[in-house]
Amino acid sequence: MSDHPMPEALLFDVFGTVVDWRSSLIAEFETFAGARGLQADWAALVDQWRALYQPSMEAVRSGKRPWAILDVLHRESLDTLLAQHGLSALGEADRVHLTTAWHRLKPWPDVVAGLTRLKSRFIIGTLSNGNVGLLTRMAKNAGLPWDVVLGAETARAYKPMPEAYRAGARLLNLPPPRVMLVAAHNGDLAAAASEGFMTAFIARPTEYGPAQARDLKAEGAWSFVASDFCALADQLGCR
Numbered sequence: 001m002s003d004h005p006m007p008e009a010l011l012f013d014v015f016g017t018v019v020d021w022r023s024s025l026i027a028e029f030e031t032f033a034g035a036r037g038l039q040a041d042w043a044a045l046v047d048q049w050r051a052l053y054q055p056s057m058e059a060v061r062s063g064k065r066p067w068a069i070l071d072v073l074h075r076e077s078l079d080t081l082l083a084q085h086g087l088s089a090l091g092e093a094d095r096v097h098l099t100t101a102w103h104r105l106k107p108w109p110d111v112v113a114g115l116t117r118l119k120s121r122f123i124i125g126t127l128s129n130g131n132v133g134l135l136t137r138m139a140k141n142a143g144l145p146w147d148v149v150l151g152a153e154t155a156r157a158y159k160p161m162p163e164a165y166r167a168g169a170r171l172l173n174l175p176p177p178r179v180m181l182v183a184a185h186n187g188d189l190a191a192a193a194s195e196g197f198m199t200a201f202i203a204r205p206t207e208y209g210p211a212q213a214r215d216l217k218a219e220g221a222w223s224f225v226a227s228d229f230c231a232l233a234d235q236l237g238c239r
Contacts, residue, residue, distance in 0.1 A: 008122065008123060009125065009178065009179045011124075013183035017182065069153055100137075104137075127168045128151060155168065203218075
């Protein structure tokens with residue numbers, strides 16, 4: 001066990017840290033298309049969908065548009081991309097099915113076992129830009145044993161806005177130094193650290209596919225650095 005001070009709660013970034021969004025979405029599109037005889041570059045479409053993630057949230061963060069949950073932003077981005085890929089004929093039911101593919105993302109292989117071990121000692125939950133409904137259905141589908149599901153609408157703020165982190169600690173009745181953010185993204189950890197959180201970096205070097213060029217290693221003086229959730233559980237003394 002590390003001699004480092006221990007948190008009381010571990011809050012987790014979800015997309016990329018807990019779940020393999022890219023492979024999961026590509027598989028969803030391929031299955032969907034195979035049943036309908038559709039053809040497109042599904043990997044490219046998924047990458048483009050993810051590329052619209054930050055711009056769509058920035059419109060909310062900046063006040064250019066009213067508050068909207070991530071399901072709504074994902075749907076708007078999908079509608080744009082379907083038109084660009086010649087798939088405008090898809091109906092409402094199909095669009096809902098594809099949008100909610102984000103509810104069915106698969107966890108990385110170490111996640112369920114690692115979370116189960118971490119849960120034995122710490123409060124564990126989400127600190128995600130996802131909405132509560134999305135994250136709850138994801139957990140149900142993937143067997144993620146959260147104690148609490150906190151989404152962007154519980155803070156009414158998208159990361160890396162300070163309130164996204166402050167609200168997570170406040171809702172758990174904890175001061176920020178008693179909470180640790182676990183994430184595969186150095187920028188997320190930097191924002192959390194600036195609010196007083198402890199931090200843990202988990203390497204997910206294939207999150208963005210074989211051409212990933214960022215977040216390949218820890219780039220800050222994080223509280224903990226681990227290869228996966230089970231290795232983090234080892235460091236934190238969880239059996």
